[in-house]
Amino acid sequence: MRLLYFAWLRSQIGIAEEEVTPPDDVRDVASLLAWMRGRGPAYAAALADDRVVKVAVNQEFARAGDPVSPNDEIALFPPVTGG
């Protein structure tokens, strides 16, 4: 699974992307975020507030219950501020 981080999530976590292999019980966005918070203090801090963490699965906005699988590209980022 390829994870991408943008904006302050990238600077807080300290990397722009990484390849991860979550345990089998990580099947949706909510369980992925829960698992990631346990990966270290930088992850826990950056992902602490669900309301400001947006998730895209394969470049589509996703909700907490949407499925994730090993070959997905998953991006985590704060609410967008373009325009």
Next chain:
Amino acid sequence: MTVRVQAEDFDMGAELSALLAGRHDIGGLVSFLGTVRDLAGDSPVSAMTLEHYPGMTEKMLARIEAEAAERWPVAASVIIHRYGRLEPGDRIVLVAVASSHRQAAFEACQFLVDWLKTRAPFWKLEETPDGGQWVEARASDDDAADRWSREPSPA
């Protein structure tokens, strides 16, 4: 129907002329140009850096543009959004919509601007005297987009 995501500046006059070139079915063209301000609240801003999600950005902008064309009789449209480091006064984004009548052009242009502010994956980092500050999303931007919504917001 054109979407461009680029670091380079653009010539607004040339873009609008290109949109109208050879067309005799267009009765009105409405454009929005977003530029960099030198003030964020009370803090002076010396520059800003726009980050985006290559791939998803183009996809979302194309989808938003297609939705506008589905909802209004759009004869031609263009969205150009820049990324990278920009200084006050620099152009950030151009949205232009041409239609046979003005009402559709006004509404579709406003729809595109409101929706791209809440759906296109761009983030602004402002350079202020206190250092780099990520711009926070505004609830008013969500409200502006929501009034065009036909279904619950997807994100």
